[in-house]
Amino acid sequence: MTVRPLRDRRYVVETDGGTYVVALAAGTCTCPDHAIRGARCKHLRRVAIDVTEGELPAPDERVGICAVCGSETFVPVEQSGSQLCATHQPEVGTVVRDRETGQLVVVTEVTSVRADAYDTGEGRAVDEYATNADYGAHEPVVEAVYVDSLSPSRDLADAKRYGFPASRLREVDPEATADSPEGVAVDEEA
Incomplete structure (x- = not known):
């Protein structure tokens, strides 16, 4: 399965059997398994795992680029301006x-x-x-x-x-x- 985030806070999941759209926040998927039976399908589970492991941004995040090293980082959707990754963002009080x-x-x-x-x-x-x-x-x-x-x-x-x-x-x-x-x-x- 290949998973990619969309700009509207949903995810595209491409498989050998087809391409589906997952709305993780709503707990829905366009695959027949979920649409017909309402079951928590493998596409929903895969997106949830990838988000939990930090491979994909959460529904309230987007991909940003660290201004220091150029690596990808996840930031809140509404956050604008320059971004820093966890390695380059010091904690307040440090x-x-x-x-x-x-x-x-x-x-x-x-x-x-x-x-x-x-x-x-x-x-x-x-x-x-x-x-x-x-x-x-x-x-x-x-x-x-x-x-x-x-x-x-x-x-x-x-x-x-x-x-x-x-x-x-x-x-x-x-x-x-x-x-x-x-x-x-x-x-x-x-």
């Missing part, structure tokens, strides 16, 4: 590293606004800053706060937020220690 300064920042929001359209409030877009020249203007902007700007008297909500193209931020290596450069293994026996 501490990541700014590739340009090496400083740690806390992610406060992941937007779908492109770096060339994100208004910084200073009369220019995120992609117009020289430090962002090596990153994609098409990438969504991630808002973050520099960790160094936080203190007991100033919480995350009061700190100045900065916008970064998504690929400018990278995960912090959990194995790194204060005594070793990030990304370099620490020899415990030395």
